[in-house]
Amino acid sequence: xxxxxxxxxxxxxxxxxxxxxxxxxxxxxxxxxxxxxxxxxxxxxxxxxxxxxxxxxxxxxxxxxxxxxxxxxxxxxxxxxxxxxxxxxxxxxxxxxxxxxxxxxxxxxxxxxxxxxxxxxxxxxxxxxxxxxxxxxxxxxxxxxxxxxxxxxxxxxxxxxxxxxxxxxxxxxxxxxxxxxxxxxxxxxxxxxxxx
Amino acid sequence: xxxxxxxxxxxxxxxxxxxxxxxxxxxxxxxxxxxxxxxxxxxxxxxxxxxxxxxxxxxxxxxxxxxxxxxxxxxxxxxxxxxxxxxxxxxxxxxxxxxxxxxxxxxxxxxxxxxxxxxxxxxxxxxxxxxxxxxxxxxxxxxxxxxxxxxxxxxxxxxxxxxxxxxxxxxxxxxxxxxxxxxxxxxxxxxxxxxx
Amino acid sequence: xxxxxxxxxxxxxxxxxxxxxxxxxxxxxxxxxxxxxxxxxxxxxxxxxxxxxxxxxxxxxxxxxxxxxxxxxxxxxxxxxxxxxxxxxxxxxxxxxxxxxxxxxxxxxxxxxxxxxxxxxxxxxxxxxxxxxxxxxxxxxxxxxxxxxxxxxxxxxxxxxxxxxxxxxxxxxxxxxxxxxxxxxxxxxxxxxxxx
Amino acid sequence: xxxxxxxxxxxxxxxxxxxxxxxxxxxxxxxxxxxxxxxxxxxxxxxxxxxxxxxxxxxxxxxxxxxxxxxxxxxxxxxxxxxxxxxxxxxxxxxxxxxxxxxxxxxxxxxxxxxxxxxxxxxxxxxxxxxxxxxxxxxxxxxxxxxxxxxxxxxxxxxxxxxxxxxxxxxxxxxxxxxxxxxxxxxxxxxxxxxx
DNA sequence: TATGAATGAGCTTTCATTCAT
DNA sequence: AATGAATGAAAGCTCATTCAT
Numbered sequence: 001x002x003x004x005x006x007x008x009x010x011x012x013x014x015x016x017x018x019x020x021x022x023x024x025x026x027x028x029x030x031x032x033x034x035x036x037x038x039x040x041x042x043x044x045x046x047x048x049x050x051x052x053x054x055x056x057x058x059x060x061x062x063x064x065x066x067x068x069x070x071x072x073x074x075x076x077x078x079x080x081x082x083x084x085x086x087x088x089x090x091x092x093x094x095x096x097x098x099x100x101x102x103x104x105x106x107x108x109x110x111x112x113x114x115x116x117x118x119x120x121x122x123x124x125x126x127x128x129x130x131x132x133x134x135x136x137x138x139x140x141x142x143x144x145x146x147x148x149x150x151x152x153x154x155x156x157x158x159x160x161x162x163x164x165x166x167x168x169x170x171x172x173x174x175x176x177x178x179x180x181x182x183x184x185x186x187x188x189x190x191x192x193x194x195x196x
Numbered sequence: 197x198x199x200x201x202x203x204x205x206x207x208x209x210x211x212x213x214x215x216x217x218x219x220x221x222x223x224x225x226x227x228x229x230x231x232x233x234x235x236x237x238x239x240x241x242x243x244x245x246x247x248x249x250x251x252x253x254x255x256x257x258x259x260x261x262x263x264x265x266x267x268x269x270x271x272x273x274x275x276x277x278x279x280x281x282x283x284x285x286x287x288x289x290x291x292x293x294x295x296x297x298x299x300x301x302x303x304x305x306x307x308x309x310x311x312x313x314x315x316x317x318x319x320x321x322x323x324x325x326x327x328x329x330x331x332x333x334x335x336x337x338x339x340x341x342x343x344x345x346x347x348x349x350x351x352x353x354x355x356x357x358x359x360x361x362x363x364x365x366x367x368x369x370x371x372x373x374x375x376x377x378x379x380x381x382x383x384x385x386x387x388x389x390x391x392x
Numbered sequence: 393x394x395x396x397x398x399x400x401x402x403x404x405x406x407x408x409x410x411x412x413x414x415x416x417x418x419x420x421x422x423x424x425x426x427x428x429x430x431x432x433x434x435x436x437x438x439x440x441x442x443x444x445x446x447x448x449x450x451x452x453x454x455x456x457x458x459x460x461x462x463x464x465x466x467x468x469x470x471x472x473x474x475x476x477x478x479x480x481x482x483x484x485x486x487x488x489x490x491x492x493x494x495x496x497x498x499x500x501x502x503x504x505x506x507x508x509x510x511x512x513x514x515x516x517x518x519x520x521x522x523x524x525x526x527x528x529x530x531x532x533x534x535x536x537x538x539x540x541x542x543x544x545x546x547x548x549x550x551x552x553x554x555x556x557x558x559x560x561x562x563x564x565x566x567x568x569x570x571x572x573x574x575x576x577x578x579x580x581x582x583x584x585x586x587x588x
Numbered sequence: 589x590x591x592x593x594x595x596x597x598x599x600x601x602x603x604x605x606x607x608x609x610x611x612x613x614x615x616x617x618x619x620x621x622x623x624x625x626x627x628x629x630x631x632x633x634x635x636x637x638x639x640x641x642x643x644x645x646x647x648x649x650x651x652x653x654x655x656x657x658x659x660x661x662x663x664x665x666x667x668x669x670x671x672x673x674x675x676x677x678x679x680x681x682x683x684x685x686x687x688x689x690x691x692x693x694x695x696x697x698x699x700x701x702x703x704x705x706x707x708x709x710x711x712x713x714x715x716x717x718x719x720x721x722x723x724x725x726x727x728x729x730x731x732x733x734x735x736x737x738x739x740x741x742x743x744x745x746x747x748x749x750x751x752x753x754x755x756x757x758x759x760x761x762x763x764x765x766x767x768x769x770x771x772x773x774x775x776x777x778x779x780x781x782x783x784x
Numbered sequence: 785t786a787t788g789a790a791t792g793a794g795c796t797t798t799c800a801t802t803c804a805t
Numbered sequence: 806a807a808t809g810a811a812t813g814a815a816a817g818c819t820c821a822t823t824c825a826t
Contacts, residue, residue: 241809
């Protein structure tokens, strides 16, 4: 009955951690509340004390991901310097951040359809703002002549973030490349493809 | 009570079609057998006559996707001509094919974890062969000096197919670009990033 | 596991019968679906095959009561003859019918608040029509001079049906009086109180 | 978070008041302890400080009702004067008292089966004593020749109190008649039906 | 006197699947 | 080839109650 989760970690945190791990491993619907609470070493009642529902748990995971992403992108987009450098830095960073929180991102792209319609809408809107932020950087580069302008900036974002999202399908921490190395390569490919 | 599915379409086909649509829309676990058979205008017994289980239905969808992809890639990889042209053609084609069967691909990348472990392994292996096929094309280009060689060909494949897989998240038939247009743009970006 | 309910009685009927008995005995909320299906000798799935929900079961019990009551009152109100005789006959009959289906009526007055608001409204409306039917008989008597007119007919109905509803609280088949005897006495009291 | 209940009202009283209101509105089983304590503006611990259990709350409501009824009947039965006058006064009073505490009486007749068997027995016994008290008045009238004797006094009590209990189902303070008016009418009907 | 985190048992409901017909 | 009644297991969730503080 006692689980791997450290006993002294606050219950709420432990529940979110185990839920994240299990949702990434077996999917949201494939994970029962019983499995989550057993892994966290508590009973169902405890979970329902902290979260309104299983859906609520998922919602909180989404909120955490969105918060993290927005925070990081802001940091890089606002840095002074040539736009190409900023795009590169942001591109590397988003990959490093993604592989550091791979479970979160696996859930993010696989379980969107499990969210309540409203929540889903809110998440998509927030995500869209994030993409627009990145797109604006690309646009800035195109206008400055640093990037080619014959590809819609919007499409470049979808192109690049596809690669980012897909990391969850193949990247392994134990693999031959670190997250940073992958980030550098991907950023290289992106910037090369944007050369005027 | 009568469903939209045409009555004279063979039952088996109708079941797979409705299942594909529903799995893509609501997820595998979120779709009940009852919903599938109702949409197909038959009863459960009929479904269990044609398919061993709900999992079996999913397995067949995966088989169909794999068959389709392999078939298409073969066609382009084996064409004579400069390797860069072949890569470009294959790249465009994979995107066109993907958007033409978007539901299949949405399911493919979202529901892998629902397959029985063995099936999952088989699907991944088949998928890997497919990637290797594409990777070999890239390698061929690198060896011929047509592509830059400072990025692992493997990584290029993961990079590009990430963008392909992600189509299901944003591409809409009613959107501003056709599948072919997106394919051309993406192929452009890929080839530009591989320029030596 | 095998219960008292006769095996060859149709499952649906058996479920309604046992539910009625148990709801009357222990209340709607105090009776679990498990208890009902165990008593009927089937499993939960069978119940949910025939009824949409536990609430649906209750709804059907209400429908049965209303149908029965309306049917009986119609029969007596439409009979030719002096109005006093008709009121008396209807009064006796409603009591005989009530004690013959005592469980139904115990549930009727105790569990109204468990129905979904809409259903509750519909039941009340039907019930009101029933009361109005009876009230109209009283009114007819008042107009004809057969009954005193200084008490609102509406109130007479509430007065008399209170006594009827209350039967569930004290009447026992094994008691000293039969349903018919109680009916005769109550009808006597009612008609005596209406004497001009 | 702060509830309607006045803060300075003793907690215990407030809890009973809100419980009474909620039990009458939604039933005993349909009301959660959380709802009661929220309505009273306290937490669960507070409730369990004053009451041993949720059942205990219900038990106390029954005790309050029984105390009130007995007290009132005593007052009227012991008054000097003709028996018919005393019966009439008691009958009017029981109705006035009932409509003044309608929630209490709604609970009384609807939730009896929720009490622990022993408590239920005790409540029924106390209630029986109350009825016997009233029956003895009727008997006294019959013996004195003031009332007809061809109806068992016991049955007269069941007849009349049925009407009283039923008040909870239809009487509304905002309706056309006051409690006293209804009481006068009902007492009229009762005495008329008892005329020799 | 009162809090609120946590329990544990039980609830209604869903669902893939089976099987006699 | 197909029906639909019935199963049995498991799911998400609720709730009265306890207890350290």
